[in-house]
Amino acid sequence: METSHTFRVEVWDDPPDAGGSIIEVISSSSSFAVSIAAYKAAIRERPGKYLTHMNGRSRMTCELAPDPPEPVKQPKDKSRKDQYPDILDDPEYTFASLPEWKTLAIHCKSCDRVAPVNRWEMARKHGKQCVITMLLPKLRCECGVRGNSEWLIGKMPR
Structure with missing residues (x-):
């Protein structure tokens, strides 16, 4: 009207x-x-x-006019981190000496991302006798940060 x-x-x-x-x-x-x-x-x-x-x-x-609302932050996925409860910082572990029921993941300290790692592919690529902790400075996260990560270790599900 x-x-x-x-x-x-x-x-x-x-x-x-x-x-x-x-x-x-x-x-x-x-x-x-x-x-x-x-x-x-x-x-x-x-x-x-x-x-x-x-x-x-x-x-x-x-x-x-009100200020715009704060963007909703996604809750961090704690269940993924719980699959890998321990930090692997022992310099004696190689891919050959790591028990077969253990799984590996990388935790980026910058963005808190946890990514599982195919340990068999890493062993094929870097050698079974490669010390696992020696690879940390070479790893780059998806956020672009290199060397600011740690290895996480867990057990395979039954």
């Missing part, structure tokens, strides 16, 4: 009653639906500013 009224959405630095000054006019329309859509968009796009919704010379609302 079109009217002869002019609806406006204005952005203010302080409330108009407190002596604030107008920064910009977001929308000026004769359609109330368009004005409401512009007001909702202004709430999202102008956090921390005072928004007024005008109908001609009458102020319908004057509110402070």
Whole structure:
């Protein structure tokens, strides 16, 4: 329904009653639906500013646009780390001396990522007599950090 009224959405630095000054006019329309859509968009796009919704010379609302919500952080996957409860820091372990029921994973200390390692492929690539802890400076995480990791060791599931 079109009217002869002019609806406006204005952005203010302080409330108009407190002596604030107008920064910009977001929308000026004769359609109330368009004005409401512009007001909702202004709430999202102008956090921390005072928004007024005008109908001609009458102020319908004057509110402070809220700050955007903090992004929801994904909970860290603790179950994956629990599969590898021990840290392998013994320099005597080689791929040949590691018991077959043990599994290996790399834990990046920078981004807290835990990635399982195919120990048989690593033994084929680096040699069965390679000391496992000697490979740590060579390993690079997906986050791009090299050398800031540790070996985790666990048991294979039954």
